[in-house]
Amino acid sequence: STIGMAAPLAQAAGTITFGEDKSVSVGLGIRSTFTSTEDGATNGSSNSNDFALDSVRLYMNASLNKYIKGTFNTEKKADESIGVIDAIAQFEFMPEFNIWAGRMLPASDRSNLNGPYYLLPFSYPGIVSRYPSRTTGRDDGAAVWGKLLDSRLIYNLGAFEGHNVGTRVGTTPGTSDQPLVAARLQYDFWTPNGAPAFYTGSTTFGAADVLSVGVAAQYQKDGAVSATSTGDYTGWNLDGLMEKKAGPGAVTAEGAYYKYDTDGVIKSEDGTAYLLGLGYIFNEVFGWGRFQPHVRYQKFDRDDNPVLAADKKQYDFGLNYVIDGFNAKLAATYSKVEQTTGKEVDKFIVGVQLQF
Amino acid sequence: STIGMAAPLAQAAGTITFGEDKSVSVGLGIRSTFTSTEDGATNGSSNSNDFALDSVRLYMNASLNKYIKGTFNTEKKADESIGVIDAIAQFEFMPEFNIWAGRMLPASDRSNLNGPYYLLPFSYPGIVSRYPSRTTGRDDGAAVWGKLLDSRLIYNLGAFEGHNVGTRVGTTPGTSDQPLVAARLQYDFWTPNGAPAFYTGSTTFGAADVLSVGVAAQYQKDGAVSATSTGDYTGWNLDGLMEKKAGPGAVTAEGAYYKYDTDGVIKSEDGTAYLLGLGYIFNEVFGWGRFQPHVRYQKFDRDDNPVLAADKKQYDFGLNYVIDGFNAKLAATYSKVEQTTGKEVDKFIVGVQLQF
């Protein structure tokens, strides 16, 4: 149902049809890692060695007729139970105009719309991508979205429950209860966005030449509430992605700029953030897959006195081994996290990602 | 597998067959709402504005052969994890005689057997439908049920774990451990019940003329236990449903009477309850759907001194927009809740329900 680079940007899933335009499809995503953290063991001097199941997702999509669809996705929670991340009632009138209601990704930055499964590197850039959310980047609400101008322009405007920044404490201080408004515009110059709906992916593994720019914003009156004060929440960002065949492969570059503001209510969330990513995928197949080295830099600058504040930045140097796009890849990554306060953390992570 | 009005009373689901009488089917249900409550904001004077994912259910049905089946349904819990609501091992010898074991809906009132998905209004009548349950109206146990007299008479008799009224506190006061016994008889005069098994639905959206009466009861010796005393639990109810084509559509009327008794152990649960519902669905299709205005009244009268007690009643005035029966409908509802103590609550709710 999408154009050009669609294939690499959605898991395959098994689809059961039961009448014209009636179907249920079932898919699966798994991410698992081994992490060695320098001096991370409890004795303080040995490296920690940790196996972890990072993510396992059940994907369900359903169609009742040509216009009415549904989505249900789950994710493992910290307590090892399975949580609801997406549950969407979808009224899809035409590519240009759709209404979704339920729990979903609000209009936000490219990294959040990628989720962990459709990034260029393996791990989520949580230092910079920090719009508030109820769970896993999602919130309850409703949105209109569509693809215009030969699917080159994607718009998305929604109203959500919000109040996910800070601690909402009882009835003091009292607020009127306003929704969080989220909006995003994205324009794809060379190849239309190939991901389903308004979702994104930060590489096509060289399948398409991409030049994409996006701008997103979220605002909620009284959206930031602490025990003693209330402020409006405002976040906005610019993000861009370029991928271009060049030499024996394709180069990928992405960048993002973020501004977060809670009216000073949650000082740890007030600040500016930057992300820069660069990768190169080789066309040559070695064994089952292709190599894609990449680097990423992300930084969060707190607004308050930098002497006191914990600015945070992270460097990732990674190598993807891409067997079947986002459906089967391995990655080895060396990560370095630096904070103004606290000591540097160096990690080596080997990860596997499969989607069915 | 059912007669007459079956189609509107079960979600479609996708079915995978893997041999004669062998299959697994997978379906999905979603309910999402926007609620505006008068003076409901934390400042006490503004309306609250709340988006919520009310329900998301995975439905699985399975068949091993002509006689052995299984059901697994899940529901979102309050902590956003996914919980088990139905898990049933089903021995279905013939329509007239079936044995089910596991977690299921015990014999109970029509509203509980409707669940939230098969009601005439959008929201569950929790003020009156209050048989005890372990989760979402379900309990662990075993039941025999069947359909007799051309599927007009449905019987259901089960034994369940129970002890879900009050707080079961350690070993004091000590009780013998008796099961909860649940029974229901239902007779459908005009059209046989079209829902699967002993389930029900409170409208066929004008598809069939229905006249149905039911009586249910639950009893558990020592089923009500507080910190200081123990009593027997007894609940019973009458419920009726009528739907009849009339004029440019069909009229629906339902009523229920309940009596709950914990031997005075849990005074807040001892009382009498009443439900009355009325609706009219127009045959004329506007756009994708048909309109079905409806009203509902429910009241719970506590047995103890009414001056002290919190009697509770609720009025709902709603308008369904029915696209595909219980599989796709929108509803707008104005609700007013009144209590003897506490202030009146007025809500306006817009909801969407999809099932696949």
Place this chain on the structure above:
Amino acid sequence: STIGMAAPLAQAAGTITFGEDKSVSVGLGIRSTFTSTEDGATNGSSNSNDFALDSVRLYMNASLNKYIKGTFNTEKKADESIGVIDAIAQFEFMPEFNIWAGRMLPASDRSNLNGPYYLLPFSYPGIVSRYPSRTTGRDDGAAVWGKLLDSRLIYNLGAFEGHNVGTRVGTTPGTSDQPLVAARLQYDFWTPNGAPAFYTGSTTFGAADVLSVGVAAQYQKDGAVSATSTGDYTGWNLDGLMEKKAGPGAVTAEGAYYKYDTDGVIKSEDGTAYLLGLGYIFNEVFGWGRFQPHVRYQKFDRDDNPVLAADKKQYDFGLNYVIDGFNAKLAATYSKVEQTTGKEVDKFIVGVQLQF
């Protein structure tokens, strides 16, 4: 995909194919019981009567191509939410060599590799089968395994997160963070193991003559940590299974010997354990199924002073009614649990197990 006795050792599941070697399959398992425990009621003199949903599992298997597969299985948790038990990224190069990563059953004893669904008796032998695990016998990690010598020899070697014995308390005492290593070798003399991968089942219901022996071990440096001390974890066991057609049916015998050692850090886990099982399945079909009487004995001997310690043993006398192997069976069991300290517990359990 397996040989000989495969059919009875895996649930059927419904499979959706979506291209060559691409598929998703969905299955379901349910176990439900009624238990009457002598003097088990809170009054101390009546029998308790308890209905329980013991288990409900969603099974998903997926295949991306001939070599890359995935597994996702869930189980009901104590809080009635659904938890992840298996989530495996599977690289299956050839029957002789496979690499799995994620959450899975580590190399362990036959009972743990049976899980509750593929035992000869109904209930899990938790008194003796006590390798540490994160959840339901599983842990996060990676393993290589394969079937050699006409699938008669199965090897399995893995590294896991571990640290699941005792209470890992903060940074005192500090340890280096070593993985748990788990290994198992199994040889099947008469008929190759018919279960998928390195899984097992403790009866074929007379379908095959089986003579199987296995040895397994788990070791983790600093794997046992209490508030005051740290020790290495070492566990190992021998297990054997024989099934042979004889007379009007087939006889099944199994045995296991276990040695657990935490360097004295967790004294309640240091000890020796024994399991002995015996069954006989009749070929004759009565109604829908065949009868399989069985007995099981299990004992855990603590290493420390037996006068103080709580040695524990259990006798089970059971009768299976086998309708469709492990996919449909009923069982009635009388169990007696004896401890050095504490009183004897006598239970009568009726259970049903279905898999689809």
